[in-house]
Amino acid sequence: MCGAMTPEEFRIHGKQMVDWIADYWENIEQFPVKSQVSPGWVRDQLSPVPPESPETYNEIMRDVDSAILPGITHWQHPGFHAYFNSGGSAPSVLGDLLSSGFSIQGMMWATSPAATELETLVLDWLVELLDLPQHFLSSTAGGGVIQDSASSATLTAILAAREQVTNGSVNREGLGSQKLTAYASAHAHSSIEKGLRIAGMGSASLRLIPVDEHYALDATALREAIEADIAAGHLPSIVVANVGTTSSTAIDPVADIGAICKEFGVWLHVDAALAGTAALVPEMRWIHDGVELADSYVFNPHKWMLTSFDASCLWVKDRNALIGAFKITPEYLQNAATDSGGVIDYRDWQVQMGRRFRALKLWFVIRTYGASGLRTFVEEHLRLTRLLASWVSESADFSLAAPHPVNLVCFKHNGGDAANRTIMDRINADGKSYLTHTVLSGDVVLRAAIGGERTLQRHIEQLWAQLEAAAAELP
Numbered sequence: 001m002c003g004a005m006t007p008e009e010f011r012i013h014g015k016q017m018v019d020w021i022a023d024y025w026e027n028i029e030q031f032p033v034k035s036q037v038s039p040g041w042v043r044d045q046l047s048p049v050p051p052e053s054p055e056t057y058n059e060i061m062r063d064v065d066s067a068i069l070p071g072i073t074h075w076q077h078p079g080f081h082a083y084f085n086s087g088g089s090a091p092s093v094l095g096d097l098l099s100s101g102f103s104i105q106g107m108m109w110a111t112s113p114a115a116t117e118l119e120t121l122v123l124d125w126l127v128e129l130l131d132l133p134q135h136f137l138s139s140t141a142g143g144g145v146i147q148d149s150a151s152s153a154t155l156t157a158i159l160a161a162r163e164q165v166t167n168g169s170v171n172r173e174g175l176g177s178q179k180l181t182a183y184a185s186a187h188a189h190s191s192i193e194k195g196l197r198i199a200g201m202g203s204a205s206l207r208l209i210p211v212d213e214h215y216a217l218d219a220t221a222l223r224e225a226i227e228a229d230i231a232a233g234h235l236p237s238i239v240v241a242n243v244g245t246t247s248s249t250a251i252d253p254v255a256d257i258g259a260i261c262k263e264f265g266v267w268l269h270v271d272a273a274l275a276g277t278a279a280l281v282p283e284m285r286w287i288h289d290g291v292e293l294a295d296s297y298v299f300n301p302h303k304w305m306l307t308s309f310d311a312s313c314l315w316v317k318d319r320n321a322l323i324g325a326f327k328i329t330p331e332y333l334q335n336a337a338t339d340s341g342g343v344i345d346y347r348d349w350q351v352q353m354g355r356r357f358r359a360l361k362l363w364f365v366i367r368t369y370g371a372s373g374l375r376t377f378v379e380e381h382l383r384l385t386r387l388l389a390s391w392v393s394e395s396a397d398f399s400l401a402a403p404h405p406v407n408l409v410c411f412k413h414n415g416g417d418a419a420n421r422t423i424m425d426r427i428n429a430d431g432k433s434y435l436t437h438t439v440l441s442g443d444v445v446l447r448a449a450i451g452g453e454r455t456l457q458r459h460i461e462q463l464w465a466q467l468e469a470a471a472a473e474l475p
Ligand code: PLP
Pocket: 084, 148, 149, 150, 151, 152, 189, 191, 242, 244, 245, 246, 271, 272, 273, 274, 300, 312
């Protein structure tokens, strides 16, 4: 007996697994949103050594119930408001299941034409759905690619940017004496600094530009920083503008930033990881003002567009810079389709060679909800965000700590940092809702992200009642 699962056994256990997941979703509100286990607890429940003999599906699932489930923080719980949301949905899981069933490597068109062609189609659909610039369409010199995360997409943009600004010399010969610099707001995501480290440019190459009173990048300060660097013999290579910062969803002035980038020949990358999904709704398209000036743009359907991790969409205006940075073709990857020049090989658009068939889950999601269903979902979250923000602004105890352009409310109790931490800890221990914090203008601020498929008005009412109760219990 070698333990291999026959197709017949897979049919049985596959149906059991789908039932298990459907039950989990149906009963998710019975679990505390945030896992309550202490460090080491999960491992202590499990066999410290791998099994010598095959084990059954039921034996494995017993451990899922007793050891794994208690160690899960339920990102799809309707009371999950921490960090950013996890965009799971049933059609997304089905698309992912099919992708695992195929288990293909979609690194080149030749290794599975459907993987490449569906990815290109879905990315073209998204250009239309989000009303992104037409030069991101695959029929132009630009185009899109699905990556694992915004962090990878930003690293990709950093490498493409330096390909462009150095005419390929750094990617081929190394940094040498080139002193490349990069720019982002002081509120930009840490993935930019990480990308610069990986690219060999180092943290020191990053200029953190001050923000205005709404936590958006100060374009005048950006211009001054670029001018100072040029005067000092540096080569400005990339500016990363935020459409929705992690802390507060601040929207940088992308049009002003884009004009500066054009003037100085600097690559503009737009990071809309969370907030980009809002542009499904016409009234929110303003968040993309100026994106037509961007050389690259990323958003994460796995945050707010009902798609399970991982699915991060990156578009570039000119695919040549990207391919120039990444393309290396050893003999064993040579094939006629690539040689014809008539196909896309996505391995040349990313760091890894191998790639999952991620387009399937996006295709399932977009087809199942339809554009109208996706819009309805986003509109409801925007409404709930405004509702919570209105209660905060009318409250005597709490106040808004930042604008709430999309689906995140940043607010604070007027009692100061310790009071806010106490309120957050109380709510998170209760298990019905889960909040995290940030620091804005030196103050501890609570964040409520509203983007889960199951989050309804009653969950926001419950959160507000919990906040008021926790505030009333403060010493
Ligand atoms: N950029 C922004 C604005 C984010 O909010 C985040 C995650 O919160 C990231 C990048 C990183 O996303 P990922 O986990 O896809 O790398």
